[in-house]
Amino acid sequence: MLKKKYKLSLKSFPKEGVKTIIRNDFLSIKKHFNNKNFNRFGVIISSKYDKRAVYRNNIRRFIYKNLESVYNDLISGHDFLFIINTTSQNATALKQTVIKFIKQL
Numbered sequence: 708m709l710k711k712k713y714k715l716s717l718k719s720f721p722k723e724g725v726k727t728i729i730r731n732d733f734l735s736i737k738k739h740f741n742n743k744n745f746n747r748f749g750v751i752i753s754s755k756y757d758k759r760a761v762y763r764n765n766i767r768r769f770i771y772k773n774l775e776s777v778y779n780d781l782i783s784g785h786d787f788l789f790i791i792n793t794t795s796q797n798a799t800a801l802k803q804t805v806i807k808f809i810k811q812l
Contacts, residue, residue: 709771715749737788752791
């Protein structure tokens, strides 16, 4: 699990000057420069994905766990925002998509 220092509060993520680096039907990843010596990550999962918070939190934890494994390989000084878009993918396929996109960062 990522330390709290590396988690992005969604209120602090800017609405302007943001670059979408990866996008498909299920997942978008947005990036912004943050003037810090470390990266921060945030995850947004709509209740359209699943009404139950338990499942949304499991996906969120899964993303943070995989980010921890590639954290040292990323260039520091950026904020990354992961947005899960739709319900049309089951959890296993979504996890595979997330892993594939994290490796592309």
